[in-house]
Amino acid sequence: METGLRNKTALVTAASKGIGKGCAAALIKEGCRVIISSSNAKNLEYALKEFSAIPGAQVHAVKCDLNLKSDIQNLYEQVKSLYGGIDILVNNCGGPHPGFFEELGEDKWDYAYDQVLMGPVRLIKLFLPSMKQKKWGRIINITSLSVFQPIDNLILSNTFRTGLTALAKTLSNRFAANNITVNNVAPGYVLTQRIKELAENKAKVTGETAEQIFEKMKSEIPMQRIGQPEDIANAVVFLASEGASYITGNTIHVDGGRVVSYF
Template sequence: MDLGLANKSVFVAAASKGLGLATALEFAREGAKVVIASRNLQQLEAARQEIKEATGQEVGIVQMDVTSPEQITEAIQAAVERNGGLDVLITNAGGPPGGGFAEMEDADWSGGFDLTLMSTIRLIREALPHLRAAGGGRIVNVSSVSIKQPIQGLILSNVFRAGVNALTKSLATELAEDGILINTVAPGRIGTDRIRELDSKRADAAGVPLEQVQAEALHGIPLGRTGTPEEFGRAVVFMGSFANTYSTGQSLLVDGGSVKSL
């Protein structure tokens, strides 16, 4: 299948590692002109080299903190200038801190709001004029299965990622006349540093070995295993491609069947 991504300009946020990096790598495999952004310049350089070695493609890098409106503006502009426009935006950010309701102060709620919801809003707002100028485009918001089934101990993620999903659904109608399709892709248990960090925290809190927590997590996954970042990246690339011509406002779960809701 031709995904229609050759020479398309793609911006991937929070792409120096994990799901963002896996997504950027898959776009590069399809011949897209990719710019990746992250706070950590050293990790960005390493990611650029990894993508080049895997695909032969040169990607652009730009240092960006997703909680900084100014840096978001500068990063999107850098991608536009490098690639002569923008066709695809992938919003992404590291997950907010774990914990339950009783543990969260106002500063935690404000931080989670900025990191998870406002970063998505600001990235889309900066990208829209360029997507419209391109005659239409694609937006994919990287989220979490918590948009369908809240995850215990992740109160901030549960609340603000639901807001991202509501934004996706709302903008699908507003952007349709511009030929811009917007969707959410939500990972379940995917083998990233974030999952290992959360597993370790749960193991420490319960006073049990990390291996026990990891084994128990697999019981709720019909496929019986943790997903790979590459599997997730391929799903994002399809939803963000021009082979996707009729799906907008949707939520695609990449979770091995773990979420049971209809």
């Protein structure tokens, strides 16, 4: 399928590792100019080096801690001076702190609010005018299957990602006439640093090994395998493409069939 993405400008946040990195790689391979950002300069440098080896890669890296308003403003200013604006915004972030309600203090709630919800709000506010001007835009939020069914020990994800989903649907109505779509991709289990850490944490509590936790995860997935960042990236590329221009306000779960509800 011709995606029509050549020379579009895309910003992918939290893109030094895992799902964000997979999305950035896929957009680079489609011929997009891609700005990657993350909070750790060393991680970002490694990712930039790897991406620069992709034939024809147009890629730029800007350090940005998504929990810092000033970093988001700086990211915007750097991108604006380089490219004027962007066509595609992929809102990814680090994983919210795991834990049950009784375990999480207000500091963790405040952090996750900025991390999951206000980061995208701030980025959309800053980059929307350039999309409106071009009368073309794609906003794609990486969320989680937690928006379909709560994950018991991920209450911060459950709470703020459903808020982000509501934001996306509301904005999709508002910007549709500007040819700007707003959608979410909700991963199931994907093999990244984050899922390894979650499995190790769980293993400490249950007394199982991380391998046993992974086997259990697999057994809950009809496809019988843990996803790869590329599985998520394929959905992001599709939603960014011209072919998806009539899809907005939607959430695609990419989970090997893991979500048990109809929708």
